[in-house]
Amino acid sequence: MIVLIVTFLSVVVSYLVDKKKTIAGIQAGLRLFLQVLPSVFVLIWVTSTLIYLLPAGVIAHYLGREAGLTGYLLAALLGAISLIPSFIAYPLAGVLLKYGVSIQVIAMFLSTLFMVGVPSIQLEARFYGWRTAIVRNVVYLAGAIIAGTFIALII
């Protein structure tokens, strides 16, 4: 919502100051949007299917209290391979808590969920090249696991 307001105000102010520049800017932005649209579409469809195949109850079963260290590793892996918008991820985290998943495991899941995006790697590679995209995801996965571990230890 905030993004929409900020964008709208920016367009209005920009238009009042310089009409030509504004139109050129909007055109350039929309052109870029069209270029990434197919990749984003695929991304959303893959994510939708993944989330459908893995409902909260099933996830909770594998990440539950008895799961121990395996639960953490699974949570890290699950976070890395999924790409869930935060408005779904937090309600999901809330549901998992209710199912008995510990807040530590959820911290690990969120950490890798945010920092690593396997489904978006094809999109990322178009911007940075495959090598950098893969290296970034691997390096950030390590970082996310370290961060997740520390968060789990502190909480």
Place this chain on the structure above:
Amino acid sequence: MHKYFIRNKISLLLITGFAAFTAMSYLYDLKSGKQIFTTRFIPFGREMLFFLPAMFILIGLLDTWVSKEKVQTLIGEGSGIRGNLLIILLAMFQAGPPYAAFPTTYLLWKKGASVRNIFLYLGAFSTIKLPLLVFEMTFLGWKFSLIRTLVTLPVIFVLSFIMEKSVRNRNFTVRKV
């Protein structure tokens, strides 16, 4: 137009596959296919159609208004810790799904942002942007958010240093898609 199809051929092929699967689900009344479409794909897609065009228009406007010299002095090579903090602040005041950060880094790179700041932006955008933190606090409490932010910040700093080292001498660039 022709070029567009070639550049996006894999994605377009996959989209056709998904669309065909969904159409079949409706034709043969397949519950899973219908549910994936109505209860997952539509809500996710709605977010994309709301956020992304607005974000891209903002990127386009910034592109025409902010000069390269300005960006270079603020967040370019040699902008130091001040540049690092500035880019983190910029990332925090954004919204959108994680992958929305890539196009922004293209603009930042074109305008002369340093390699480290590009990766710092990616890290901060994906983990500690304000809309996400607000959402997190309502579901998991402010203590959780505070601890996660304080732990994550130094980690994304270190990660951006590692990435800077990793791409050194490899002609790192952010391509226009």
